[in-house]
Amino acid sequence: MPRSQRADVTPRLITTTGNLDQLCRQLSAEEFVTVDTEFMRERTYWPELCVVQLAGDHDVAVIDAQAEGINLAPLGALLADTNVLKVFHAARQDIEIFVLRFGLVPTPLFDTQIAAMVAGFGDQVGYDALVGGLTGRPIDKAHRFSDWSARPLTPAQIAYAANDVTHLRDVYRHLRARLNHDNRLEWVAEEMAALSNPGLYRADPETAWERLKPRSGNRRFLGRLQALAAWREREAQRVNIPRQRVLRDEALTEIAATAPTDAAALVRVRGISRGFADGQMGESLMRVIAAVQDTPDSALPPAPPSRDTPRPSPALVALLKVLLQAKCEENHVAPRLIASSDEIDRLVLEEAPDIPALHGWRREVFGEDALALKQGRIALSAAGRQVKLVRAS
Numbered sequence: 001m002p003r004s005q006r007a008d009v010t011p012r013l014i015t016t017t018g019n020l021d022q023l024c025r026q027l028s029a030e031e032f033v034t035v036d037t038e039f040m041r042e043r044t045y046w047p048e049l050c051v052v053q054l055a056g057d058h059d060v061a062v063i064d065a066q067a068e069g070i071n072l073a074p075l076g077a078l079l080a081d082t083n084v085l086k087v088f089h090a091a092r093q094d095i096e097i098f099v100l101r102f103g104l105v106p107t108p109l110f111d112t113q114i115a116a117m118v119a120g121f122g123d124q125v126g127y128d129a130l131v132g133g134l135t136g137r138p139i140d141k142a143h144r145f146s147d148w149s150a151r152p153l154t155p156a157q158i159a160y161a162a163n164d165v166t167h168l169r170d171v172y173r174h175l176r177a178r179l180n181h182d183n184r185l186e187w188v189a190e191e192m193a194a195l196s197n198p199g200l201y202r203a204d205p206e207t208a209w210e211r212l213k214p215r216s217g218n219r220r221f222l223g224r225l226q227a228l229a230a231w232r233e234r235e236a237q238r239v240n241i242p243r244q245r246v247l248r249d250e251a252l253t254e255i256a257a258t259a260p261t262d263a264a265a266l267v268r269v270r271g272i273s274r275g276f277a278d279g280q281m282g283e284s285l286m287r288v289i290a291a292v293q294d295t296p297d298s299a300l301p302p303a304p305p306s307r308d309t310p311r312p313s314p315a316l317v318a319l320l321k322v323l324l325q326a327k328c329e330e331n332h333v334a335p336r337l338i339a340s341s342d343e344i345d346r347l348v349l350e351e352a353p354d355i356p357a358l359h360g361w362r363r364e365v366f367g368e369d370a371l372a373l374k375q376g377r378i379a380l381s382a383a384g385r386q387v388k389l390v391r392a393s
Contacts, residue, residue, distance in 0.1 A: 011159065127139070216257075
């Protein structure tokens with residue numbers, strides 16, 4: 001019976017360190033292992049790992065990460081074993097959990113979400129559609145929003161969790177065969193290398209303000225926003241609650257703009273209670289604001305580029321985006337994987353910007369022709385229902 005058509009092994013529930021060690025030793029002999037996690041994060045800053053699912057050719061297991069007395073060290077050793085490929089789908093959140101728990105990125109790794117984009121499934125293909133398209137099997141969604149921290153785990157939860165990694169096993173085999181046929185495994189390897197830096201998965205309080213995307217050019221305001229966002233991040237980490245429960249984005253931005261100097265002024269900010277303003281958090285926040293007021297201008301964040309900065313030609317941007325779409329259709333690869341809108345803007349404004357689209361396989365697919373289009377060496381034309389490149393004479 002072909003591997004992808006054989007009956008699946010009944011999943012094992014792992015609740016002891018001894019059984020986990022035995023499982024991981026068995027899986028260490030496999031060529032690859034599919035991995036998934038179930039976690040809770042609604043009430044905490046740090047993800048609360050509840051379940052880890054693993055599947056090899058001959059084993060399917062659901063590890064109760066919250067079982068009393070269980071030590072997950074054997075799992076960490078398996079994830080670090082360079083002889084076994086670890087296969088995930090949309091790996092970032094899973095990797096974050098393992099970096100926090102074990103201090104490492106599973107290696108080597110393969111992300112089927114990225115592989116699907118390389119294989120031509122588009123920018124937005126979901127896991128359900130990918131499984132259905134490649135295996136012909138529907139996914140049971142009944143326990144997608146289960147409380148995975150509740151114990152005991154039900155048989156239905158265990159079966160649902162196990163299905164994720166058994167489906168993933170078949171998705172990986174199909175994608176790998178397709179990518180190997182199209183000589184694109186090296187393309188995926190480049191993308192996997194970009195995921196291997198543990199720093200990607202560690203929250204840095206000093207850069208937390210960037211996600212707020214401030215538009216102001218007032219450097220003192222930006223300094224307060226940076227300091228306040230870092231303060232909020234550390235407080236959320238310290239008490240292990242979501243950052244929005246410490247202080248909402250809107251309140252954080254207003255406090256940075258108004259720079260209140262006492263509790264009476266702080267409580268006038270929408271969303272700030274008297275208890276917060278008068279309490280330890282309010283006092284701590286006020287000290288942060290005062291410290292920024294004493295910061296020299298040279299230490300403040302730089303202002304964003306002036307509006308006088310050259311803007312990319314909208315027409316040329318649009319032309320390059322048409323080329324990008326056309327080349328991605330021709331090569332059956334997702335446009336998002338080649339270049340972002342910001343990178344297209346840089347390509348218009350700069351002679352040869354250092355962007356991914358001008359390196360490696362992306363340059364072959366799009367970058368060379370993008371430079372040629374910008375330099376007038378090629379043009380775009382319509383040929384029936386497709387866009388065609390015309391070489392300039």
